[in-house]
Amino acid sequence: MSSNLALLTDFYELTMMQGYCLNHYNPDTVFEMFFRRPPFGGGFTVFAGLQPLLERVAELAFTAEDRSYLEAQGLFRPEFLDYLSDLRFTGDIWAMPEGSVVFPGEPLLRVHAPLIQGQLLESLVLNILNFQTLVATKAARIWLASNEGTVLEFGLRRAQGVNGALAASRAAFIGGAAATSNTLAGRMFGIPVRGTMAHSWVMAFSSELEAFRKYAEVYPDSCTLLIDTYDTVKSGLENAVVVGKSLKAGGHRHFGVRLDSGDLEYLSKQVRQRLDAEGLQEAAIAASNELDEEIIQQLLAQGAPIDTWGVGTHLVTAKGDSALTGVYKLAARKVDGRYQPAIKVSNNPEKISDPGIKQVHRFYNGSGSPIADLLATEEERVEAGRDYRFYHPRYPYKFMDVTGAKRVQTLLEQVMLGGKIVTEFPDLPALQGRARANLRSLDHTYRRILNPHLYKVSLSEKLKDLKFRLIAEYAGKGTGA
Numbered sequence: 449m450s451s452n453l454a455l456l457t458d459f460y461e462l463t464m465m466q467g468y469c470l471n472h473y474n475p476d477t478v479f480e481m482f483f484r485r486p487p488f489g490g491g492f493t494v495f496a497g498l499q500p501l502l503e504r505v506a507e508l509a510f511t512a513e514d515r516s517y518l519e520a521q522g523l524f525r526p527e528f529l530d531y532l533s534d535l536r537f538t539g540d541i542w543a544m545p546e547g548s549v550v551f552p553g554e555p556l557l558r559v560h561a562p563l564i565q566g567q568l569l570e571s572l573v574l575n576i577l578n579f580q581t582l583v584a585t586k587a588a589r590i591w592l593a594s595n596e597g598t599v600l601e602f603g604l605r606r607a608q609g610v611n612g613a614l615a616a617s618r619a620a621f622i623g624g625a626a627a628t629s630n631t632l633a634g635r636m637f638g639i640p641v642r643g644t645m646a647h648s649w650v651m652a653f654s655s656e657l658e659a660f661r662k663y664a665e666v667y668p669d670s671c672t673l674l675i676d677t678y679d680t681v682k683s684g685l686e687n688a689v690v691v692g693k694s695l696k697a698g699g700h701r702h703f704g705v706r707l708d709s710g711d712l713e714y715l716s717k718q719v720r721q722r723l724d725a726e727g728l729q730e731a732a733i734a735a736s737n738e739l740d741e742e743i744i745q746q747l748l749a750q751g752a753p754i755d756t757w758g759v760g761t762h763l764v765t766a767k768g769d770s771a772l773t774g775v776y777k778l779a780a781r782k783v784d785g786r787y788q789p790a791i792k793v794s795n796n797p798e799k800i801s802d803p804g805i806k807q808v809h810r811f812y813n814g815s816g817s818p819i820a821d822l823l824a825t826e827e828e829r830v831e832a833g834r835d836y837r838f839y840h841p842r843y844p845y846k847f848m849d850v851t852g853a854k855r856v857q858t859l860l861e862q863v864m865l866g867g868k869i870v871t872e873f874p875d876l877p878a879l880q881g882r883a884r885a886n887l888r889s890l891d892h893t894y895r896r897i898l899n900p901h902l903y904k905v906s907l908s909e910k911l912k913d914l915k916f917r918l919i920a921e922y923a924g925k926g927t928g929a
Contacts, residue, residue: 452508452509452511453504453507453572454508454510454511454514454568455514455517456571456572457568457570457571457572458570458571461567461568461570463523465567466524466525466528468563468564468567469527469528469531469564470527473563474563474564475563475781475782475783476560476561476563476781476782476787477560477562477563477566477778477780477781478558478559478560478566478778478780478781478787478805479558479559479561479566479567479569479570479776479778479779480555480558480776480806481555481556481558481559481573481574481577481774481775481776482552482555482556482774482775482777483556483581483775484552484553484773484775484798484799485552485773486551486552486585487582487586487766487768487772488585488586488589488766488769489900490585490897491890491893491894491896491902491903492550492551492585492588492887492895492900492903493550493551493552493585493772494547494548494550494584494585494622494623494883494886494887495544495547495548495549495550495556495577495581495584496546496577496580496581496583496584496618496619496622496623496879497546497576497577497579497581497615497619498543498544498545498546498557498577498863499546499873500576500580500615500618501573501576502863502864502869503869504572504576505569505572505864506537506864506867506868508535508536508537508568509535509536510532510533510535514532515529515532515533518532535564537565537568537569537864537867538561538562539559539560539561539562539565539566539864539866539867540559540862540866541557541559541560541863541864542557542558542560542860542861542862542863543556543557543558543860543861543863544556544557544860544861545859545882546622546879546882547584547622547874547878547880547881547883548859548882548883548886549883549886549890550581551821551903551905552773552905553802553823553841553905554808554823554859554905555779555806555808555823555860556581556774557573558779558806558860559573563781569776573776574775574776576615577772577774578771578772578774579612579616579619579771579772580616580622581619581772582619582766582769582771582772583615583620583623583764584619584620584622584623585623585772586741586762586763586766586767587601587619587620587622587623587624587625587763588623589741589897590623590624590625590739590740590741590744590757590759590763591624591625592624592895592897593741593742593744593745593748593897594744595748596624596884597755597756597757598626598755598756598757599624599625599626599756599757599759600625600627600628600629600642600734600756600757600758600759601616601617601620601621601625601627601628601630601763601764602628602629602758602759602760602763603620603629603630603759603760603761603763603764603765604617604629604633604760604764605760606760606761606764606765607764607765608764608765612764613630613764614630614632614633614636616764617630617633617634617637617639617764618633618637618639618876620764621637621639621876621880622879622883623880623883624880624883624884625759625763626640626642627640627641627642628641629641629642629760637876638875638876638877639876644672644673644674644706645672646674647677647708649674650677650678651677656684656687657691660687660688660690660691661691661694664691664694668695668698669700669701669702670702671695671700671703672703672704672705672706672732672734673688673691673692673704673706674705674706675687675688675705675706675707676708676710676715680707680709680710680715680719681715681718681719681722684705685718685719685722689722689723689726689728692723692726692728692731693726693727693728696727696728702732703728703730703731703732704731704732704733704734704755704756705719705731705733706733706734706736706758707719707733707734707737708735708736708737709737712735712737712747713747713751713752716733716735716747716752716753716754717751717752720733720753732755732756733754733755733756734754734755734758735747735752735756735757735758736758736759736760738761739757739758739759739762740759740762740763740767740768741897742898744757745897777792778790778792779802779804779805780803780804780805787804787805789803789805789918790803790804791803791915791918791919791922793918793919793922793923797842800842800915800919802823802841803914803918804911804914805825805826806825806826806911807823807825807828807830807858807859807860808821808822808823808858808859809821809822809823809830809856809857809858809859810822810856810857810859811832811850811855811856812853812854812856812857812889814854816855816889817890817891818890818903819850819853820838820850820903820904820905820906821859821903821904821906822836822838822850822906822907822908823905823908823911824907824908824910824911825910825911825914828911830858830908831856832853832854832855832856833852833853833854835851835852836851836853836908837849837909838850838904838906838907838908839906839907839908839911839912840907841905841906841907844912844916847906848904848906890903
């Protein structure tokens with residue numbers, strides 16, 4: 449796919465853009481991207497996809513071929529197509545640090561730009577951030593379920609297309625995967641790559657033992673044998689013991705076996721017992737086969753002695769949630785030289801947006817754990833050590849008081865200025881490290897795989913007053929769904 453993605457947009461973005469252009473209406477605006485609920489019924493979400501998004505935004509341009517295609521649709525006028533020929537993104541973007549743990553309702557991204565430019569970005573922002581954030585969150589859940597063990601992403605062959613596979617590998621590593629089977633993703637993103645053998649290797653030789661020996665000859669210091677091609681316990685395990693003992697006698701290490709079918713709890717226990725009895729205590733056991741966080745958590749709770757988890761389909765396709773509920777809404781527009789807050793009012797309270805230009809502040813207790821996040825207007829000064837009242841975003845009569853927070857972190861940082869990237873991108877290990885540090889800082893009740901505690905994202909008093917004043921003003925003007 450071309451790196452220039454100007455046409456990777458929903459068609460109505462272009463029809464709106466032409467309408468603004470022909471009406472000579474292009475005020476400065478602020479758009480925000482946020483999501484409405486955490487995926488998988490979880491208590492947290494891991495933000496991913498920022499770097500590829502910013503790189504695409506910086507390259508946006510409508511080529512002659514793009515404009516010819518639009519002209520052929522019979523809907524766009526010559527003056528608008530001429531306008532597109534010089535259109536580039538010249539605005540500013542503020543964003544959460546990639547790899548951060550984030551929560552519903554708070555802006556992950558804030559776009560300051562002329563209306564036409566801000567409108568153009570909507571589909572691209574949501575396409576990239578929704579998917580990568582979803583997969584990074586799934587990977588984090590799997591990593592936590594494994595007791596922070598070794599998780600390998602094996603999803604290439606089941607991913608939704610080439611680009612989906614690459615994006616999923618990147619996001620899964622940020623979320624906690626130790627390596628990927630996707631060799632191209634490894635080259636592109638610097639992710640460690642791992643892989644052993646398929647059943648076809650074993651079936652290609654005259655016997656299972658011969659197949660194992662041939663593999664061990666080529667890879668004596670990184671030999672993991674797939675032992676379930678025929679009979680896991682009676683054949684595969686016994687032949688693996690022969691090869692494993694031979695490798696150990698020759699001074700070679702890093703030997704292991706992989707289970708890819710059957711009752712993984714029972715089989716892993718049988719395998720561990722047999723390997724230990726033969727003096728192969730250091731041999732590792734890897735498992736794969738339609739794994740997800742709930743299965744892994746159950747296997748460990750039952751004492752399955754599995755060292756490495758290969759997770760493919762259910763990781764890269766984000767089993768349990770088809771998409772992040774991310775949306776992109778207008779928050780403010782400039783009128784007579786001043787920004788006026790904008791709000792979407794709805795008959796569904798959860799769909800009413802928070803108006804104005806906002807900043808997100810995370811409050812921490814003395815042990816370094818987050819207490820709650822506060823949305824405040826951009827001009828509000830929020831500091832540690834002061835007392836604050838946190839208001840529920842939908843019910844103004846509900847609030848909690850936060851006193852004596854030891855630290856307050858301001859989360860939205862400027863990453864683009866005048867259409868240019870103004871931030872240094874950390875490498876993926878650093879992003880993974882940030883995600884793991886953020887997850888470990890959370891109270892364990894938010895990290896639970898099932899029935900987690902809900903983290904509070906609240907409004908400052910000033911933002912609460914603004915929101916409900918605007919709701920009252922718009923109440924008589926008609927609302928949409």
